[in-house]
Amino acid sequence: MSEHTADTSILSVLDSVDSIHAGIFVIDSAFRVLKANRLSLAQFGIAFDVVHSDSTCYGLLFNRPEICDDCPLAVESDQESAERAFILNKEGSGIYIRETISRGEKVIFLTFQDNINEVFLQKEMDSIKNELIAKNILLNRYRNGTEENRGVNQIIDNLPDALVTIDDSMNIRMINSKAKLDMPDVTARKCYELLGKTNPCKLCPVENGLSGMQEVKTSHVIGGKFFTEIINGFKKEEGGLLLFRDNTRQVNLIEQIRTQNETINRKNNILSSLVNLESRMQTDKNIKSVLEYFIDLFLPLYQSDSIALIASDIRAGSVMATLGRGVSHEKLHALTQAYFARDIHTVDPFCIPDNVLPWPDACQINLVGRTDKLVGMLFVKGNAAEDGAEIIDLFKDPLTTYMHNQILLRLLKERADTDSLTGLYNRRYLQKAMDEEKIKYEKYGIHYSVVVIDINGLKYVNDRFGHEAGDHMIFSVARNLKGFSRETDVVARTGGDEFIVLLTNTDDKGALKYSEKLRHMFDEIYFDINNTEKLSVTVSAGAASTSTSLPDDLIKLADRLMYESKREFYKKMGRSEITDRMVELEDDRQGIIADRTME
Incomplete structure (x- = not known):
């Protein structure tokens, strides 16, 4: 297929054309074919490899070097759509085509419909017209004469249309053989009873008399078939002729053509909408x-x-x-x-x-x-x-x-919001995510939690083995935290040895369970130092949740709990490491408690 344009708003929708069950060309303003779907190629007998980037609609269809003389696109117009019909000679036979032209924002759609049904219908209508002229000559003879004209009666009885003669009171005088086959009640005495009705038809022309009536038409549906009734009054006596012509085939053809036209118009509308949507997405x-x-x-x-x-x-x-x-x-x-x-x-x-x-x-x-x-x-x-x-x-x-x-x-x-060493999010991104979770909590009542995590003994590793080993330890903790957490959680590195995990859709019980599992997981993790020595990795953690605390207090409370955990760790190790940070956190904790007491 030719896809000449580089406009991504058009390219992304062209493939959709093959899903449309109608012959379609998509062309640009220079008449180059951007896409010709499979159905159109099969319809016109065009080989797939014939279509290239410079193919034009007039070249593919008519093997012309220039635009068609009767092309609606050759004339500047504000109309969004136009139609024309043409006969295309392929392999010694004529293909009757109706072309619908629809203008999109950036492309033009040419939709091709096999017009053979309409052509056949027109030919059949012409044949019917000629046939009616011949029949009217016979009927005029009958109207101008009397019912005793046996020669004419015999001809009428053999007509392919149902014919009935009635008097001015709608009483049936005669019905021909075709009427006996088509009408529901051939024993009827009134013309409307012949149609299976108990009362005269609504707005029946015969109710006002048949005198002077010529070629008056009405319609009926009888046994699922569509009939046109043609009414003529006699000239020399009362009464007249009712001719019922079965137009079911013509009506069905017209309905098929109407349905095809509606389908084509709908497909064009869908394609135009897709192109417009893609254009909007780009701009x-x-x-x-x-x-x-x-x-x-x-x-x-x-x-x-x-x-x-x-x-x-x-x-x-x-x-x-x-x-x-x-x-x-x-x-x-x-x-x-x-x-x-x-x-x-x-x-x-x-x-x-x-x-x-x-x-x-x-x-x-x-x-x-x-x-x-x-x-x-x-x-x-x-x-x-x-x-x-x-x-x-x-x-x-x-x-x-x-x-x-x-x-x-x-x-x-968001690459600017990630930590260069670990690839985890940084504090700035964490704050944005926490703001979003706070909105969800306030709007939908969905709890969230934070877990503050600190590596134990990082200073010892840096002092003894160097900062490269310390970085390796930080990276190992980050990788395991990321793998341990869910896709919906946010894992961030907020300091040298400090991490914070935002647990979405999690209450205090879930946060506590996460912290406990996290500590146990690191009990089994070691990393190599210079390929000769293995060191264990341990962390201290503290958690807080909106199910028990205010959103703005979560990090401070979790931080305090983390340092309490760290104090217990060092106590077990026989070391006392009361840092300035621990003193600050204790002051913060007392401040939070005091604020809540005042509330």
């Missing part, structure tokens, strides 16, 4: 604005009035944006709270419980990025559109890619 730097635009495009196509969209942030268990249409604030709040739940991100497939969904018939769509991680979820009410599944498939990929890329961009920006 709009406001994430929420882009997601709002997605909803504006998606909802009408999906034929629903309600939607909710949750976009994940770089940290698992946090979100960039939550949007909703046709959903109450309370239900959107409950949905977001459920999304924060830990098991949502560890279960495959990801699933929000039914009792939390905003609508009984909600459709859940998981948005999973290229690394198989959840980047968001989409919830839509019902499935009104027949092609709803196709709409979801076409829009899900660009939306997921966009959200995945936004996370990657934010990760790149």
Whole structure:
């Protein structure tokens, strides 16, 4: 396929064209074919390898060196769409094509529909018209004469259309053989009874008399078939002729053509929306604005009035944006709270419980990025559109890619928030994450905890073996902390030998359990010194949680508990190391207690 443009907003949507069940060319303003889907190539008998970067629509279709004389695009116009019909000669036969031209923001869609049904219909209508002219000659003879004209009666009886003669009171005088086959009640005495009715048809022209009536038409549905009734009054006597023509085939053809046209127009609308969405994703730097635009495009196509969209942030268990249409604030709040739940991100497939969904018939769509991680979820009410599944498939990929890329961009920006030695987050990033968790706690009641961790004996290692060994010890602790923690947690190095772990969705019991397991884990960890000596690694830890403390006090309380743990460690080692930092922490603890007493 030719994909001549370098505009990524267009390239990313061109592949969607192959999913559309219609022949489509996507061209630029210079008539170069950016994409020709498989169906269009098969439709016109064009080989795959013939299409290249300089191929034009007029070159591929008509083998012309220049634009077509009757091309609607050759004339400047503000119209977004146009149509034309043409016959394409391929392999000795003519292909009747109707071309629909739709202008997008950056590209033009050419949609091709096999027009053979319309051509056949027109030919059949012309044939019917000629046939009716011949029949009218016979009927005029009958009308101008009397019913005793046996020659004409015999011809009429063998006509392929149902024919009935009646008097001015709607009494049946004669019905031909075709009428006896098509009409529900051939024993009827009145014309409307012949149609299976007990009363005259609504707005029946015959109720006002047949005198002077010529070629008056009405329609009926009889036994699932569509009939046109043509009414003519006799000239020399009362009464008249009712001719019933079966137009079922023509009506069905017209309906097929109408349905095809609606499908083509819908496909064009979908493609234009996808291109516009991709363009918006490339140019709009406001994430929420882009997601709002997605909803504006998606909802009408999906034929629903309600939607909710949750976009994940770089940290698992946090979100960039939550949007909703046709959903109450309370239900959107409950949905977001459920999304924060830990098991949502560890279960495959990801699933929000039914009792939390905003609508009984909600459709859940998981948005999973290229690394198989959840980047968001989409919830839509019902499935009104027949092609709803196709709409979801076409829009899900660009939306997921966009959200995945936004996370990657934010990760790149956060490289400034990492510690160069360990690769862990630094204090600045930790503070941002804690601010986010504080908002979640205040808004959704989701508890969080912090664990302050300090390496025991780092000064001893630095003094005896050198700072390179000390760095190796710090790196070993960082690696094990990262591996021990969950994906939703934040592990940060906040000082030379100090680390803080932010435990999301965790109360005081969970934090205490984490601290205990952490200490036991390090009891079994050693690292090599100069490949000749192994040293054990031990840490002291303290934890605090919003389930028992105020958010702004957590780090101070956990820090104090960590130093109490460190004091106990050194006491067991037979050493007393009362540092200035311990004195400061004790003063802070007393200050916190005093503040709470005053409250």
